Amino acid sequence: MRRGEWTGPTKHTVPGYVKCNLVVLPRADAYDFLVYCQRNPKPCPLVEVTDPGDPEPKMSAPGADLRTDLPRYAVYRNGAREEDVTDIRRLWRDDSVAFLIGSGMTFDDPLERAGVPKVKTWVLTTNIPTIPAGKFHGPVVVTMRCWTPAQAIIACQLTSRFPFYHGAPIHMGDPASIGADLTHPIVGEPLEKIPDGLMPVFWACGVTPQRAALEAKIELMITHTPGHAFITDLLADRICTP
Amino acid sequence: MRRGEWTGPTKHTVPGYVKCNLVVLPRADAYDFLVYCQRNPKPCPLVEVTDPGDPEPKMSAPGADLRTDLPRYAVYRNGAREEDVTDIRRLWRDDSVAFLIGSGMTFDDPLERAGVPKVKTWVLTTNIPTIPAGKFHGPVVVTMRCWTPAQAIIACQLTSRFPFYHGAPIHMGDPASIGADLTHPIVGEPLEKIPDGLMPVFWACGVTPQRAALEAKIELMITHTPGHAFITDLLADRICTP
Numbered sequence: 001m002r003r004g005e006w007t008g009p010t011k012h013t014v015p016g017y018v019k020c021n022l023v024v025l026p027r028a029d030a031y032d033f034l035v036y037c038q039r040n041p042k043p044c045p046l047v048e049v050t051d052p053g054d055p056e057p058k059m060s061a062p063g064a065d066l067r068t069d070l071p072r073y074a075v076y077r078n079g080a081r082e083e084d085v086t087d088i089r090r091l092w093r094d095d096s097v098a099f100l101i102g103s104g105m106t107f108d109d110p111l112e113r114a115g116v117p118k119v120k121t122w123v124l125t126t127n128i129p130t131i132p133a134g135k136f137h138g139p140v141v142v143t144m145r146c147w148t149p150a151q152a153i154i155a156c157q158l159t160s161r162f163p164f165y166h167g168a169p170i171h172m173g174d175p176a177s178i179g180a181d182l183t184h185p186i187v188g189e190p191l192e193k194i195p196d197g198l199m200p201v202f203w204a205c206g207v208t209p210q211r212a213a214l215e216a217k218i219e220l221m222i223t224h225t226p227g228h229a230f231i232t233d234l235l236a237d238r239i240c241t242p
Numbered sequence: 243m244r245r246g247e248w249t250g251p252t253k254h255t256v257p258g259y260v261k262c263n264l265v266v267l268p269r270a271d272a273y274d275f276l277v278y279c280q281r282n283p284k285p286c287p288l289v290e291v292t293d294p295g296d297p298e299p300k301m302s303a304p305g306a307d308l309r310t311d312l313p314r315y316a317v318y319r320n321g322a323r324e325e326d327v328t329d330i331r332r333l334w335r336d337d338s339v340a341f342l343i344g345s346g347m348t349f350d351d352p353l354e355r356a357g358v359p360k361v362k363t364w365v366l367t368t369n370i371p372t373i374p375a376g377k378f379h380g381p382v383v384v385t386m387r388c389w390t391p392a393q394a395i396i397a398c399q400l401t402s403r404f405p406f407y408h409g410a411p412i413h414m415g416d417p418a419s420i421g422a423d424l425t426h427p428i429v430g431e432p433l434e435k436i437p438d439g440l441m442p443v444f445w446a447c448g449v450t451p452q453r454a455a456l457e458a459k460i461e462l463m464i465t466h467t468p469g470h471a472f473i474t475d476l477l478a479d480r481i482c483t484p
Contacts, residue, residue, distance in 0.1 A: 031273045034280070035291050039301065049277050051375075059281065059373065131301065133293075163405060 002068045007086050009227040010071060012118065015109035018060070018165065018236050019229040020047050020100040021206035022070060023213055024088070024222040027052045027095040032134025036212060037099070039131040043140055043208035045164050047232065050098040057100055060232040066098045072225040079217035084225050091222060101206045102165035103229050104143050106236050107158070114158050116151045122188035123205060123226075127179025128170075130208060135216040141207040142170065142180065144188075146198040155201055162236075171202040178202065187226065244310045249328050251469040252313065254360065257351035260302070260407065260478050261471040262289050262342040263448035264312060265455060266330070266464040269294045269337040274376025278454060279341070281373040285382055285450035287406045289474065292340040299342060302474040308340045314467040321459035326467050333464060343448045344407035345471050346385050348478050349400070356400050358393045364430035365447055365468075369421025370412075372450060377458040383449040384412065384422065386430075388440040397443055404478075413444040420444065429468065 001007075010019060025033055030052075037044035048060045055066045067089045075082040075091065085091075108118050121143050128140040147155065152172060160168040171178050175194070182191040186207065194200050210223050224230060243249075252261060267275055272294075279286035290302045297308045309331045317324040317333065327333075350360050363385050370382040389397065394414060402410040413420050417436070424433040428449065436442050452465050466472060 031276070034273070034276050038276070038280075038288050038291050046280050049280050 001071050002065065004086055007071045010229045010231060011105050011227060012108060014231050016236055018047065018232045018234040019103040019105045020060070020232060021103050021210070022066065022222070022224040022230050023099040023101065023209060024066070024096050025099070025213065025218055026093070026220060027097055029135075029216070029218050030097040032136055033099065033209070033213065036130070036133035036136040037101070037209065039133055040208070041163065042167055042170060043130065043204035043206065045102040045166060046099060047102045047164055047234070048100040052097050053094040055092060055096075055098065057098065057232070060100060060234050062233070066230065067092050070224050070228060070230045072228040074223045074225045076214055076218070076221045076223070078219060079214055088222050091220070100230060100232070101209060103206055104166050104203050105229055106165040107162060110236060111155055111158060114154055116147060116154050116158070119145050119147065120188060121145055122182070122191070123186040123207060124175070124180040124182070125186065130212065136209075136212040138208070138212040138215055140170070141186065141205045141211060142178070142202040143205045144175065144180070144200050144202050146194060146200045148197065149199045152199040152201050159203070166203045166205070169201045169203050172199060175200060175202075243313050244307065246328055249313045252471045252473060253347050253469060254350060256473050258478055260289065260474045260476040261345040261347045262302070262474055263345050263452070264308065264464070264466040264472050265341040265343065265451060266308070266338050267341070267455065267460055268335070268462060269339055271377075271458070271460050272339040274378055275341065275451070275455065278372070278375035278378040279343070279451065281375055282450070283405065284409055284412060285372065285446035285448065287344040287408060288341060289344045289406055289476070290342040294339050295336040297334060297338075297340065299340070299474070302342060302476050304475070308472065309334050312466050312470060312472050314470040316465045316467045318456060318460070318463045318465070320461060321456055330464050333462065342472060342474070343451060345448055346408050346445050347471055348407040349404060352478060353397055353400060356396055358389060358396050358400070361387050361389065362430060363387055364424075364433070365428040365449060366417070366422040366424070367428065372454065378451075378454040380450070380454040380457055382412070383428065383447045383453060384420070384444040385447045386417070386422070386442050386444050388436060388442045390439065391441045394441040394443050401445065408445045408447070411443045411445050414441060417442060417444075
C-alpha cells in the first residue's frame with residue numbers, strides 16, 4: 001500500500017489482524033470528536049488517537065505512516081467530497097489528528113473459524129440517534145449480516161468479546177423496528193425482504209462517525225475510502241475486552 | 243449528599259449502582275486527559291464526559307449536579323492538595339469539564355452475589371507505566387483483593403464482562419513481579435506476605451489518572467476524596483461490554 005501497489009479493498013484480506021476505519025481531523029475539531037466517540041462507543045470504538053501532527057500509530061502499528069499506508073483515501077472539504085487519493089502527505093498538517101476506529105471487517109475471520117460463514121454485508125441507516133457532542137451528531141449506521149438463528153447466536157457470543165470492533169450486535173430481527181430500509185442500503189444490493197429462515201444481525205458501523213463528521217462540515221477531513229481500511233499490527237484474537 | 247447529610251465513604255453503599263471516580267479539569271487540559279484515558283482504558287474507563295461548564299451528568303445520572311452530589315471532594319491547585327470540601331459550586335467554572343471514571347467499588351456487590359465474598363482492598367503502586375498523553379503520565383496504580391483460587395477464577399470471569407469499571411484483572415499472584423510493595427500500600431494496612439492458600443488479584447485502579455493529573459500540576463483540579471465516589475443511576479449489571 002505504501003508503494004502504491006495495492007489500492008483495492010481490504011475486506012477478507014490479511015485475516016487475523018485488526019482493521020481500522022480512519023478519520024483525520026484538525027486539532028481544533030478533535031476534542032469534540034473524541035467526546036463524540038466516548039459517548040457512542042459501539043459505532044466509534046477507538047483503537048488509537050495519534051498525537052497532533054504525528055502520522056505514526058505508535059500503539060497499533062509502530063513504524064507505519066497513516067499518510068501512505070492505506071490503499072485509498074476520501075477527502076472532504078467543508079463537507080464536500082473531492083477525488084480519492086492514495087497518499088495524503090501533501091494534505092497532512094502540523095495539527096492533523098488521526099483517529100483509528102476498529103472495523104467490523106475484523107470479525108469476519110474469527111467468526112468463520114467459529115463456524116459462522118462469511119456472508120454478504122449490507123450497510124444501512126437507522127432511526128437510532130447517536131448522542132451528540134459539540135457539532136457532531138446524526139443517526140447510527142449499521143451493518144447487516146444474515147445467518148441461521150444458531151449461527152446468529154454464536155455471532156453474538158463471539159463479538160461480545162471484542163468491544164474494540166463494535167462489540168455485540170445492537171439489534172436482531174425486524175429491520176423496520178430500527179428504521180432500516182432494505183430497499184435503500186448505503187452499501188449492498190436492495191432487498192425486498194429477509195430470506196425465510198434467516199436471522200438478520202445488526203452491528204453499529206464505523207460509517208456512523210464519518211457521516212457525523214461529514215455533516216459537521218469540517219474544514220478538512222480525510223477518511224479511508226469505504227471498504228479500504230488501515231490494517232494494524234494487532235492480532236484480532238488478542239485485542240478483546242479490556 | 244446534596245443536602246450535606248452524607249459526607250462519608252461510599253464503599254459497600256447503594257449496592258447495584260455504578261460508582262464513579264470524579265476528575266474535574268479546565269477545558270484547556272481536558273483534551274490531553276481524554277486522550278490519556280483512551281490510551282489507558284483499564285485504569286481510566288470513561289463512563290461520561292460532561293460538556294464544558296455543565297455540571298449535570300446527563301447520560302449516567304440525569305438531574306444530578308456534580309458540584310454538590312458527591313459526599314466529599316479533594317481540591318488540588320498546581321498539584322498541592324487543599325482542604326476537602328463537600329460542595330464545589332464556588333470552584334466550578336464555565337470551562338470546567340467533569341470526567342466520570344468507573345470505580346472498582348462497583349463490582350464488590352455482583353461478586354458477592356456470584357459467591358465471591360467482600361474482602362479487604364489494598365491500593366498499591368506498580369512499576370507498570372501508563373501510556374503518556376501530553377502532560378499526563380505515571381505508573382499504573384492497582385487494587386488488590388485476596389481470595390481462594392476458585393474464587394479468583396470467578397472474579398476473572400465476572401469482571402471481564404464489565405470494562406466500564408476496570409474490566410478483567412491485570413495481574414494475579416506475585417505482587418513483586420509488577421513492582422507492588424505490600425509493606426507500603428497507598429490504602430490498607432502494610433502486609434509482610436500474602437496469607438498461605440490465598441491468591442491475590444490485581445485490578446487497574448481509578449487512582450491512576452488522579453495521580454497522573456496531580457503530577458501534571460494542573461492549575462485547578464477537583465476529584466472525589468478517595469473512597470467517596472459519585473453514585474450514578476446506572477444499574478451495574480446492565481452496563482457491560484459494549
